[in-house]
Amino acid sequence: MAGRGRALAEADQATKRYGSFTAVEAVSMRVDPGEIVGLLGSNGAGKTTLIRMLLGLTRVSDGTVAVFGQAPDRTTRQRLGYVPQGLGLWETLTVQENIAFAAAAFGTDATATTLTPGLLKARDQQVSAIGLGLQRQLAFTIALAHRPKLLVLDEPTSGLDPLSRARLWDTIHDQADDGAGILVTTHYMQEAQQCDRLILMSHGQSVAEGTEAAIIGDTTACEVDTSGDQWAAAFAALDAAALPVTLAGRTVRLADTPQDTIHDTLAQAGIDARIREVPATLEEKMTVIERVVTAG
Numbered sequence: 001m002a003g004r005g006r007a008l009a010e011a012d013q014a015t016k017r018y019g020s021f022t023a024v025e026a027v028s029m030r031v032d033p034g035e036i037v038g039l040l041g042s043n044g045a046g047k048t049t050l051i052r053m054l055l056g057l058t059r060v061s062d063g064t065v066a067v068f069g070q071a072p073d074r075t076t077r078q079r080l081g082y083v084p085q086g087l088g089l090w091e092t093l094t095v096q097e098n099i100a101f102a103a104a105a106f107g108t109d110a111t112a113t114t115l116t117p118g119l120l121k122a123r124d125q126q127v128s129a130i131g132l133g134l135q136r137q138l139a140f141t142i143a144l145a146h147r148p149k150l151l152v153l154d155e156p157t158s159g160l161d162p163l164s165r166a167r168l169w170d171t172i173h174d175q176a177d178d179g180a181g182i183l184v185t186t187h188y189m190q191e192a193q194q195c196d197r198l199i200l201m202s203h204g205q206s207v208a209e210g211t212e213a214a215i216i217g218d219t220t221a222c223e224v225d226t227s228g229d230q231w232a233a234a235f236a237a238l239d240a241a242a243l244p245v246t247l248a249g250r251t252v253r254l255a256d257t258p259q260d261t262i263h264d265t266l267a268q269a270g271i272d273a274r275i276r277e278v279p280a281t282l283e284e285k286m287t288v289i290e291r292v293v294t295a296g
């Protein structure tokens with residue numbers, strides 16, 4: 001984009017085909033220093049494939065990708081930190097051996113790596129014997145040990161408890177504050193709020209980009225208030241009418257659906273309800289976009 005400096009990572013019309021199947025179609029995006037870019041999309045949307053192209057782990061079929069201003073290769077890999085979904089640890093080696101192995105690969109000093117108290121305690125245990133939380137901490141510690149300018153994290157908090165997740169996000173923000181650029185995929189909508197900018201992917205395409213507020217725009221949802229325990233009947237009636245109904249606790253919500261349609265459907269089912277229009281959530285907006293993409 002004009003006026004901006006060199007991107008840490010950049011894709012220009014990047015496309016990946018597997019035979020006749022297109023996993024990523026003409027995606028353009030960039031990650032700049034100091035920003036956290038969130039890559040969102042349902043399973044199979046193409047997030048991991050895009051990341052793997054950026055890292056040079058799989059070749060683009062069309063378009064170009066660059067990291068630190070050049071085509072990704074072994075030298076660029078040395079300057080970035082990557083935590084894949086599968087963590088990329090050596091399961092039969094101990095915590096310490098994994099750190100030493102990575103330090104040798106990156107040419108850094110293993111003894112300078114700062115360990116969390118949990119990792120320090122588990123230092124001589126095999127990775128396969130420690131819990132997922134500690135394994136994630138280890139993968140993160142290793143990815144950060146050589147002070148990378150670009151961090152690529154594929155679902156870094158999946159399977160973590162809320163406290164560990166919050167701690168991990170603190171670390172991610174610290175890295176961005178120090179000037180690193182971060183590209184992170186997530187399924188958790190609350191985590192999307194931690195990102196400076198979001199890229200929504202659907203069926204291999206980038207379908208929306210910007211801040212959460214910009215992506216939601218003026219899309220609204222309706223909240224349906226029923227008396228007593230009629231919420232379940234209201235949900236069932238709206239669902240049976242094939243409307244995009246969801247439940248938040250006991251609150252029935254519908255994104256992007258005219259109030260009249262909701263009112264008529266409930267009236268036909270003999271349900272009395274108050275309907276209130278509210279801003280849509282990011283998740284609801286994603287559902288609306290998915291519907292448009294699938295229909296189109």
Ligand SMILES: Nc1ncnc2c1ncn2[C@@H]1O[C@H](COP(=O)(O)OP(=O)(O)OP(=O)(O)O)[C@@H](O)[C@H]1O
Pocket residue numbers: 018021023041042043044045046047048049050
């Ligand atoms: N090596 C491959 N050969 C054929 N198809 C592939 C290959 N790798 C990925 N795909 C397909 O490409 C699509 C995108 O997959 P990808 O893993 O990038 O999605 P994702 O958004 O990362 O999903 P998830 O959230 O499940 O990780 C999927 O339909 C997947 O089955």
